[in-house]
Amino acid sequence: MLLVGLTGSIGMGKSTVGEMFRELGIPVYDADAEIHKLYARGGAGVEPIRAAFPEAVVDDQVDRQRLSKLVVGNDAEIERLEKVIHPLLTEGRAAFFEKAEKEGHTLVVLDIPLIFETGGENKVHKIVVVSAPAPVQRERVLARPDMTAEKFEAILARQVPDAEKREKADFVINTHCSKEETFEQIKALVEDLKNA
Numbered sequence: 121m122l123l124v125g126l127t128g129s130i131g132m133g134k135s136t137v138g139e140m141f142r143e144l145g146i147p148v149y150d151a152d153a154e155i156h157k158l159y160a161r162g163g164a165g166v167e168p169i170r171a172a173f174p175e176a177v178v179d180d181q182v183d184r185q186r187l188s189k190l191v192v193g194n195d196a197e198i199e200r201l202e203k204v205i206h207p208l209l210t211e212g213r214a215a216f217f218e219k220a221e222k223e224g225h226t227l228v229v230l231d232i233p234l235i236f237e238t239g240g241e242n243k244v245h246k247i248v249v250v251s252a253p254a255p256v257q258r259e260r261v262l263a264r265p266d267m268t269a270e271k272f273e274a275i276l277a278r279q280v281p282d283a284e285k286r287e288k289a290d291f292v293i294n295t296h297c298s299k300e301e302t303f304e305q306i307k308a309l310v311e312d313l314k315n316a
């Protein structure tokens with residue numbers, strides 16, 4: 121089974137492109153959605169996080185904002201968090217692969233926002249990076265509710281730069297165009313990958 125990593129910096133169109141793969145019948149594993157499930161009330165991550173970061177759990181669920189304040193920008197604390205979360209993610213991913221294999225899929229997509237930042241690039245066969253010019257990215261992100269220029273700059277500063285992602289990619293999807301045009305790029309890419 122061919123494992124394709126999908127990534128891109130904030131606002132570049134990763135979620136939109138992930139949906140396009142799904143529309144074409146390709147199973148997509150969404151790392152961020154899995155983390156949300158782990159952190160929700162009753163999720164498998166709540167008690168392990170409570171043990172490691174007691175202040176991050178409120179009302180029996182993980183408060184991402186609080187957790188973020190405790191770990192983001194502190195390498196040692198991020199590492200401590202990853203030691204708790206990554207084994208749980210690995211379990212869920214194994215279940216995803218098993219299901220896809222049973223259903224006869226030969227190609228799956230893993231939507232992993234921080235694939236380069238977390239060393240995930242060695243765990244997939246091909247990497248697709250979604251990209252658009254910086255001013256387009258900025259305009260998209262600043263249009264979101266609760267977003268400020270400061271917040272955007274802080275997130276950008278912690279992500280591997282777009283230029284470096286593009287360099288490391290096997291395929292770059294341009295999202296500075298209509299969604300129809302992006303969908304055409306995805307259809308062509310899927311044909312290429314299936315014939316690879």
Ligand SMILES: CC(C)(COP(=O)(O)OP(=O)(O)OC[C@H]1O[C@@H](n2cnc3c(N)ncnc32)[C@H](O)[C@@H]1O)[C@@H](O)C(=O)NCCC(=O)NCCS
Pocket residue numbers: 151152155184185187188191192198201202205232233234237238275278279
């Ligand atoms: C730290 C958490 C709570 C922050 O959540 P929040 O919703 O506030 O923001 P988001 O997820 O977009 O992350 C914001 C920024 O935090 C930094 N960051 C988050 N996780 C990591 C990490 N594992 N390594 C390095 N930087 C990280 C990045 O700079 C990122 O851009 C969350 O990202 C988390 O639980 N991360 C641990 C799980 C993980 O390794 N995720 C990576 C994707 S698979």
Ligand SMILES: Nc1ncnc2c1ncn2[C@@H]1O[C@H](COP(=O)(O)OP(=O)(O)OP(=O)(O)O)[C@@H](O)[C@H]1O
Pocket residue numbers: 128129130131132133134135136137233260294295296297298299300302
């Ligand atoms: N051709 C295109 N392809 C993809 N997205 C597009 C395109 N044209 C406009 N957009 C818009 O750009 C925005 C990209 O948002 P999306 O949530 O897909 O990005 P993301 O990379 O997943 O962001 P984040 O990293 O914050 O999760 C959306 O509002 C989408 O409608």
